[in-house]
Amino acid sequence: MEILLKLFTWSNLQVSLTQNFLIMCVNFKKLSMVSNKHPVLGFNVSVISCLPKDFFVPKQILPFFIFKRGNAIIYLLVYVDDIIITVSDTTLIQSFVTSLHNEFSVKDLGALGYFLGLEVTYIENDLFLSQAKYTHDILARAGLLDSKPVDTPLAASECFLSKGEPFHDPTLYRSLVGALQYLTITRPDLSYDVNQASQYLQSPTTSHFQSVKRILRYVKGTISFGLTFSKPTLTTLVGYSDAD
Template identity: 40%
Template sequence: MNFQEAFEKKTWRIAMDEEIKAIKKNETWELVSLPKGHKAISVKWVYKAKKNSKGEVERYKARLVAKGYSQRAGIDYDEVFAPVARLETVRLIISLAAQNKWKIHQMDVKSAFLNGVLDEEVYIEQPQGYEVKGEEEKVLKLKKALYGLKQAPRAWNARIDKYFQDKNFIKCPYEHALYIKAQGGDILIVCLYVDDLIFTGNNPTMFEEFKKEMTKEFEMTDIGLMSYYLGIEVKQEDHGILITQEGYAKEVLKKFKMDDANPVSTPMECGIKLSKHGEGETVNPSLFKSLVGSLRYLTCTRPDILYAVGVVSRYMEHPTTTHLKAAKRILRYIKGTTNLGLYYSVSDYYKLVGYSDSDWGGDMDDRKSTSSFVFYIGNTAFTWMSKKQPIVTLSTCEAEYVAATSCVCHAIWLRNLLKELSLPQKEPTKIFVDNKSAIASAKNPVFHDRSKHIDTRYHYIRECVSNNDVKLEYVVKVADFGVARVKTQSGVMTTETGTYHWILLAFSSPVVF
């Protein structure tokens, strides 16, 4: 939609008026003559209909955006990076709230980037439809950031970070978008993702004080209880919290015309071997990349498709009909499981536990292995990974050893993060591995001479084991009709229709049973 089309509709005109009103109220710019040697950046209007989890339009939003692609690094801007919360951190907070029966609240900062103060001199053209009469030749000098500028995210983050620290929040050193405020036995946890923030804790009074202070400092929207966050549907109940992406899954199926497809029971055929040089005609790379990207975001609440999505994502540069068929099989699996999600509830054993697994030389092109791990705290998983290893291993022992090292590194980070959240893991974190030789290599010095050729960065696991930070334990793996399963009581995926035990495996798709 262009400006002329939008200007003819009342809903979009009101949205544009609100945007200009917010900008002026925030004293974002001032009208000046363009100094010599400077160039004004063009701007444009961007329109979006904001929808809820049901797909209904909640409000129309018009955003004035600077064409930041014309800015030059080192001249128009310096630093641009701004941290956002990891989704695994969001899931951890959900798990923590469910365990303690806390409620999670959500707020949104209106025109967040307009609050960031700029250090550089930036000039923009006057927005279309809102030029000052008689002074059309003048430009606008920005005093605060505007959407689209390269430095806008950084400026906003610096502004909100300073505010939180001035209010006696402690920024987590292991997650820079997580802020914690402790007063006696009370705690307030705030998680920030650009302009969307969620917060929880054990004292409702601190919630109200936090809301009042934030509303006083910024123009805020109080959304209430967290119900729809970053495309994730959240159902907060008395006995737990369910997160799903059912609406998004249906949108993906519709987008790729698979909403009428026949469902299948697994996301990938057992034993399938894909290759870059496989059979089949070349397909549109843009379509394939769009499909894989959509599936990748669905893994935020669906670890059961993680491995399959990881495999097809290796062929985005030159996809063929064979690769497209494998990707569409994932969609057929999603068709029959759109209501699957993760249910976080109260657990009697609320400690960090990890599982590590690997295949050996599973990639048909470079013979590299795939590392996978999953971590639970309580009954439900909150973080997982499936990724091809950067090196070629010479045995299953080495492949499992490298995978376990990746798992241990993540465990150390999680232990530090949990300590900041007042959940210190006093005992060593148990990590289950299904290879006795890999465990022995991590524990017993006798085995060290046999692994000199392994990159030194993967021997970090030995130090963690000797320091008693983690404890590797053996877990039995059995085959059942060609599908890998694990004999363990840990690992539960609960939906509205039932409870399923599962474990993430590297050589086949994660399995629910």
Template identity: 40%
Template structure:
């Protein structure tokens, strides 16, 4: 209450005729440290935003949050350029946002005597209100831009300030968590002081724990893992004592849409949702998670078995994470692959791509294609177009960060027919159904932005994102993805 009063969040007033109030409640939570110990107890006044009506209590609600892909690009650059990584946290972030709409709220529970018949007319945003994230992000953006930072266009949560002699400071924000990096230590300290003048900022020191991800740094590089998250998940699902598996998916198992015994949809969705979040640092489970998430609407026993198989694999490798190492390779490389007609339900193909910035894996995707491909070359071609779009986005991010990139980008493909179609403009019958993709790729090749070297299938890293593999191939490709386990006994 002291924080709310200090912030001038509301003014007590009589409710005007024809207006209605939003309810509110107290929420009590416990903040844990990365080692599992209790950090602090928190009490928060939360508005019941579900009672708000569009056009009356709120209008726009969208607020951008940092792309984890952008964060991984920054980690790769920080590892190579020896940039420090600082973490800041904003206390009561949402209480800083200014409200444009007229919103009235019931008085906080337990303070009825103080308010009497009056209600709260909100001036600042409050946790629970639908527009709170947007109001906070706008307020934060104004504060940072005031200090001569430029907002990124490839990722709107990225703010960059270039100084003299190649000096640069980079800030990225995910709701109220801020990562600060760059090579200008003086500017970073100045920014911290200025932000602290506008908001209540807590300096958490070097980056160690961010959005449930553990960050460990040494002279060799940076490792990002979610070991605690995995162990908690195994504990919660009762799989702590299960028999470990070598791979996340059995090669011989084919999942049909219908099974024999339906399972609890809510439980299945919660479990798969947690695995989707885990896949942010675990590209080794990306394909298997994308397969099990196709049955969210009506899961059966067989689908739950496949989810349990992923958990058994995680039991064997809880500490595996991405390793961002120092390299001499200053290129951007893209690997794309497709598993033609891999889905036995509708015969759609699965695309997979992974991209490397300065020798480190930064983005990857495993996704079922939207239409049925009539040849393996067509399936590969669609995957290639997706990989190029990702490469173009990475180029924009690096350009905003004033990082030089050697062109052309290398896109590695293991299908000679797809490479031939990309270079040859006259193949009407074979290419009319993928004509837009073909023109898009040809344009990038002709402009010198892209080249398409051939790579043998047994060296195609993106293969792990399109199909389930045997143990030997799987472990070889994991090492190519740059995944290590710093917790494994030496």
């Protein structure tokens, strides 16, 4: 949530490394690279130890790096050769990108627009996050691009039962449910239904697959849905809970 608030008020930029480096650790004075023998998500102590002292890594949010020096703040998110940079002022982002250009072949992609299937649209004071292209790809994989949309992800009387005729292609079932789980990033309205479907990944039945197809038909009719974040007048995080 904090990063979204900063996208409204801070400068942000997306760059891509044109060389084959998986992860790099950067500050204004020193650049060092992590060996590309380590997979991007395979962070360990040796990777973290290469970070300059100006950067720190929030717990369990790798590969997300934060740089702080006085009032200067940089948020750095790295995935393979794509990097999102969010900084506290415009001059800071130019200095940082120049540091990258001095060491690597870097392509400036401009303001953040698309990253890992997430589409970012700026509408006046609003930020709209969606996954329309990603959704289209899921429907194509399922062969449901021409399917008839439905108004709800599941029928009111529909429920997942553990018994039934085994589905002939459990790999396809797991692939589609996994894709739907990622889609819930911008589609929280799907969370309950996808959660129900994900409980039967080990032994899906034909009935389970039919339910997943219905969820996808609902997605087909709501492909443009997403999350809108409005620019707050005060950047104060407020939480609500109905728990005891």
